[in-house]
Amino acid sequence: MDAKQETISVVVRLRPLIERELNSCCKEEWLAEDSTVRTADGTKRFCFDGVYGKSHQTQALYTQAVKPIVTSCMEGVSGTVFAYGQTSSGKTHTMYGSVQDPGVIVLALRDIFALQVTRIHH
Numbered sequence: 053m054d055a056k057q058e059t060i061s062v063v064v065r066l067r068p069l070i071e072r073e074l075n076s077c078c079k080e081e082w083l084a085e086d087s088t089v090r091t092a093d094g095t096k097r098f099c100f101d102g103v104y105g106k107s108h109q110t111q112a113l114y115t116q117a118v119k120p121i122v123t124s125c126m127e128g129v130s131g132t133v134f135a136y137g138q139t140s141s142g143k144t145h146t147m148y149g150s151v152q153d154p155g156v157i158v159l160a161l162r163d164i165f166a167l168q169v170t171r172i173h174h
């Protein structure tokens with residue numbers, strides 16, 4: 053969804069299970085379906101403004117959920133983007149990322165500098 057439509061938008065990103073979870077006896081599989089996350093057996097289901105599944109790249113999350121806020125900021129509207137989650141939930145992966153799969157902070161900075169350059173040239 054377009055983050056501009058609501059004052060506060062909550063999006064969820066599911067990551068694949070990590071090794072220690074795969075080795076755990078009590079893992080529960082969660083699936084992304086449209087804007088909901090649900091357990092594989094369907095007994096629990098939660099709805100959010102956006103849900104990104106295990107196969108989604110950070111770029112898709114950034115473009116849909118964060119870029120509108122970055123663009124608004126460049127037009128003078130204050131905005132905040134933060135990652136919240138328990139330890140090992142994927143905050144660093146999503147916000148910093150890697151050279152191959154840059155995170156939200158890197159993508160936002162690229163857009164900020166690109167927008168600045170566009171303004172300087174006009």
Ligand SMILES: Nc1ncnc2c1ncn2[C@@H]1O[C@H](COP(=O)(O)OP(=O)(O)OP(=O)(O)O)[C@@H](O)[C@H]1O
Binds near residue numbers: 145
């Ligand atoms: N979307 C994803 N796809 C694949 N692997 C992921 C994803 N998100 C996180 N991971 C992996 O899961 C592990 C934990 O992620 P990360 O370090 O980003 O968690 P964190 O929330 O920053 O943890 P902490 O709060 O302890 O610093 C890392 O090995 C990371 O590479």
